Amino acid sequence: MSIHPTAIVEDGAEVHPSVTVGPYSIIERGAVVGEDCVIASCVRISGQTRLGLGNRIDHGAVLGGEPQDLTFTPERARPLVIGDHNRFREGVTVSAGVKDPAGTRIGSHNYLMAYAHVGHDCRVGDHNIFANTATLAGHVTLEHHVFLSGQVAVHQFCRIGAYALVAGVSGVPQDVPPFVIADGHRARVVGLNVVGLRRNGFGAAQRQTIKAVYRTIYRGGLRLAEALAVVEAEHPSPETRQIARFIEASRRGILSFVGAGSRSATDPDEPAAT
Template sequence: MRIHPTAIIEDGARLHESVIVGPYSIVESGAVIGEGCRIESCARIYGMTRMGAHNRVCHGVTLGSEPQDLGFRPELARPLTIGDHNQFKENVNISCGIKSDDGTRIGSHNYWMAFSHAGHDCIVGDHNILANTATLAGHVEVEHRTFLSGQVAVHQFCRIGAYAMVAGVSGVPQDVPPYTLVDGHRARIIGLNLVGLRRAGFTQEQRSRIKSVYRLIFTSGLRLAEALVEAERTYPSPETGHIVHFIESSRRGVLSFGRDL
């Protein structure tokens, strides 16, 4: 274990012997840091943080900090659980949980650019990218392989579906369906995330089917419940099932289309 002499490791913190801690960083009592993690300068790992293996924590990052919630009391704190192979760039801030027993949960292989933020009780999956200052309010859920561009702000309790992309300086007030591209001050769907789908290996047939499903759901004139049933009947596939389940389970509703697909 390589601990810089200016770093503070409180009694009760548990660090794997391979962990590196840089100058002026603080790891509080109760924190758990897994194998191969690198904590660079001036970072603070709060006591409710449980971190897996091979994560990089850059300068000024705060993980497991007190939620920005006026009703917070220390006895209400719940864990921040982090998976493996994440990168937290400069001044990223992620809050611990407060409302749910599982707290805030971050998966693996996510890339958090400078000043990005996740509020309390967020759930973030795997292989997501949050660009500079992208912000998740409390209770936001992000599936996997999404891209949130710079200065995106996601309203509390919203969900971001897998393989979706949110354009820069967008405000997201409702759920973003899987595979879509959204944009706008009050974000709307402007098409499919075709570049992301191609890079992820989706075939032309799959992309065309996803497009047909969304056309049916949003432009057929059918009631939503009827359109979802018809989509699964007409275009059966894992992607269709994902879209239908995502929309059926939405609590805030999904974004509308800003133009024709």
Template sequence: MAVHPSAIIEAGAEVHPSAEIGPWSLIETGAVIGAECRIESSVRIYGGTRLGARNRVCHGATLGSEPQDLSFTPERARPLVIGSDNCFREGVNISCGLKSERGTHIGHRNYFMAYSHAGHDCLVGDDNILANTATLAGHVEVAHHCFVSGQVAVHQFARIGAYTMIGGLTGVTKDLPPFVLANGQRAVIVGLNLVGLKRHGFSSEQRARIKAVYRLIFRSGRRLADGLAEAQQRYPSDDTEAIIAFIRASERGVTGFG
């Protein structure tokens, strides 16, 4: 284990022998650092944080810190559980959990750019990118293969569907369904995330079907329930089912087209 002489690893912290701990970093009691993790300079890993393998945590990042919630007390803290192969760039802040037993959960292969933030009890899946200063409030759920641009703010309890892209400076207040591109001071859907879908192997037939499903649900003038039922009948596929299931599960309401 390569530990800089200025780093502090408190008694009760578990650090894998293959991990690296950089100068002036603090690993608190109860933290777990997995194999081949690289903890760079001036990082603080709070107790109750568990990192899987091969995570990189850059200068000044804080993982598992106290939630920015006035109801927080230390005895109410819940874990921050992080998978493998994530990158947390400079100044990233991820809060520990507070109000759900599972706490805050970050999956695998996510890339958090400088000063991005995920609040307490967030659930972030795999292969997502949060650009500089993107902010997830508490209880936000982000599926997988999403791109959240710079200075985006996502309202608490909102859900972000898979393969979405959110334009910079956008405020997301409602659930954002999968496969779409959203933008605006208050988010509206402005089209499909065509670049992202192509990059991830969606065929032209799949893209055309997804477009037809959204046109039927949102732009046909039908009641939402009727549009969902007709889309399910006319365009049967896993992608259609993903859209319909997401919308039906919404409790905040779903972002519509601009």
């Protein structure tokens, strides 16, 4: 174990011998820090935090801090549980839970750039990227392989589907379905995340299916329940089922489509990219 002389590791913290702790960092009693984690300078890790393997926490990050919830009292604190091989850049803040007994949970292989924030009781999956100052309010669910651009703000209780991309300086007031790009001051769907799908191995036939499904949902002139029944009958595929299940589970509703006339190069009515 390499602990800088100015760092404080309180009695009762469980820190693996392979961990590195930099100057002026604090690991509180009750925290668990797994094998091969690297903690830079001026980091604070609360006693509610459980870190898996190989995580890197850069200067000034705070993990498991007091939730930004006016009802919070110390006895109501819930854990922050983090998986493996995540990167938390400078000034990132992740709140402990307060209302969900399972607390705040972050999966593995996520990359949070400077000053990103994850609010209390959020669920963050795997392989997600938060650009600088991207912010999740409380109780947000982020699936996997999501890209949040800089200064994105996601409203509490919203859900972001897998392989979605939210463009910079967007406010997200409702659920973002899988595989799409959302953009705008009050974000709306502007097209498919074609680049992200290609990079993650989705072939031309899969992208065509996803495009056809969203064309029916957004442009088919059907009630949502009717549209979902049609796409499952006409375009049976794992991607169709994923979209349908996500929408059926929505409590806040899904983002609207920006509509015809958009200048987006990924409009669902444009010829399919291959």
